[in-house]
Amino acid sequence: GIDFQKISVNTKVTQRLSASGEVDWYSFEVPKAGYLSLSFSHEYVESGNEFWQSRLLDTNQTELVLRTYQGNTLSVSEGPKVGVAAGTYYLKIDQRALWIYSDVDYTFTLNFTPAQDWEKEWNEDIKSAVSLTPGRTIHGSLMESDDVDYYKLVVSREDSLYITFSHDYVDSNALYWKLSLYNPSMEEMKILSYVGNTAAPVTSEKISVGAGTYYIKISCNSNFSYSDVQYNLLAKLDSVPVVTVTPIPTYRS
Numbered sequence: 001g002i003d004f005q006k007i008s009v010n011t012k013v014t015q016r017l018s019a020s021g022e023v024d025w026y027s028f029e030v031p032k033a034g035y036l037s038l039s040f041s042h043e044y045v046e047s048g049n050e051f052w053q054s055r056l057l058d059t060n061q062t063e064l065v066l067r068t069y070q071g072n073t074l075s076v077s078e079g080p081k082v083g084v085a086a087g088t089y090y091l092k093i094d095q096r097a098l099w100i101y102s103d104v105d106y107t108f109t110l111n112f113t114p115a116q117d118w119e120k121e122w123n124e125d126i127k128s129a130v131s132l133t134p135g136r137t138i139h140g141s142l143m144e145s146d147d148v149d150y151y152k153l154v155v156s157r158e159d160s161l162y163i164t165f166s167h168d169y170v171d172s173n174a175l176y177w178k179l180s181l182y183n184p185s186m187e188e189m190k191i192l193s194y195v196g197n198t199a200a201p202v203t204s205e206k207i208s209v210g211a212g213t214y215y216i217k218i219s220c221n222s223n224f225s226y227s228d229v230q231y232n233l234l235a236k237l238d239s240v241p242v243v244t245v246t247p248i249p250t251y252r253s
Contacts, residue, residue, distance in 0.1 A: 004090065009036070009112035017052075017094070020101040026091040030084050034114040035139070038067070038079040038091070043104035045071030050096040052106055056082065057090040064121060065143045068096050069106075080141045080228035083118035115139070124148045126186070126215055134240040137164075137232050140218065142177070145226040149218040153235050160238040161207040163192065163216070168229035170196030175221040177231060184212030193221050201232070209237075 004027035007013050015024055030036065040054055050068040056079070058064050067079050091110065095101055119140035123130045129150035132138060140149050155161070165179055173195050181190040192204060218233065220226045236242060 007091075007110070009110045012107060012109050014105050014107045015093075016103050016105045017101065018103060020095065021098065023092060023094040026093075028089055028091070028110055030086050030089055030112060032086050032114050033084070033116060033118070033120070034112055035081045035083050035118045036089070037081045037111045038065070038108060039076050039111060040067070040069060040079070040106065040108045041074070041076040042069060042071075042106040044074055045102045045104060047071040047100075049100045051100055051102045052093060053096045054079070054108070055092040057092065058084075058121065059087040059089060061090055062122075071102060080143050081118075081139075081230050082143060083115075083120045083140060085120050119149055119151075123150050126150055126152070129215060132216070132233070132235045134235055134237040135242040137234045139230055139232050141228050141230050142218065142220055142226070143228055145220050145223055147220070151216040151218075151233065151235075153214045153216065155209050155211055155214060155237065157239070158208075158210050161209045161214075162203055162205075162236045163207070164201050164203040164234040164236065165192065165194055165231065166199065166201035167194065167196075167227075167231040169199040170227045170229060172196040172225065174225035176225050176227045178219050178221040179233075180217040180219070181207070182215040182217070183209075184214065186215070189214075196225070196227060201234075 002025050004025045007026045007028050048070050051071045052069045054067050055063050056065040117138055119130050129152040132151045132153045175193040176196045177194045179192040183189050
């Protein structure tokens with residue numbers, strides 16, 4: 001079996017690959033629902049080659065996020081925020097390629113923040129869609145360019161729907177996110193797209209809806225423009241007041 005080194009969230013770990021072909025496995029507990037991100041850095045290697053790769057794995061050891069790291073990049077690499085439920089998660093760090101190896105130290109922290117208002121992976125199809133509460137904002141991120149996030153909204157009667165979408169700033173006017181709204185018959189009703197360098201929330205025009213379950217799909221607008229920064233989604237119905245949620249203080253183990 002795999003020999004996991006037990007580590008804690010919000011704690012800095014320094015290690016190294018002591019031989020070519022070595023794989024470092026870690027396991028850690030997420031105490032409650034919230035979101036995770038990985039900060040990774042390493043000592044300098046005079047080469048632009050990618051020396052390390054990190055894989056964040058869920059409770060079933062399914063890969064959530066893969067990131068690679070170049071030798072001559074010294075800045076701390078911040079991975080995307082990933083919504084998680086409580087449970088045991090895993091991190092795998094090894095070489096990007098067998099012929100590219102360095103034994104310098106690498107350092108990482110698994111940053112965890114408790115939150116009730118984050119999507120939980122996996123929600124990549126309508127069967128696993130995350131339920132939206134009308135008037136309450138939910139947060140998420142597209143972890144990879146082929147990641148898709150589904151949400152569902154139950155409407156009890158004829159109503160007016162407004163969809164508000166915002167995201168962290170990306171320094172580009174390209175379209176990064178595509179939002180598709182489906183009616184209860186799974187017909188696409190509306191497509192909305194959002195540019196990187198508009199951080200202000202964008203609200204749709206009024207969308208008339210009847211009783212039933214509607215689905216919202218968030219995806220990458222194209223393979224050429226992808227970002228893993230946080231996005232925020234709010235579905236507002238005229239009949240339901242908007243809920244503001246007080247942020248939960250950051251958890252420290």
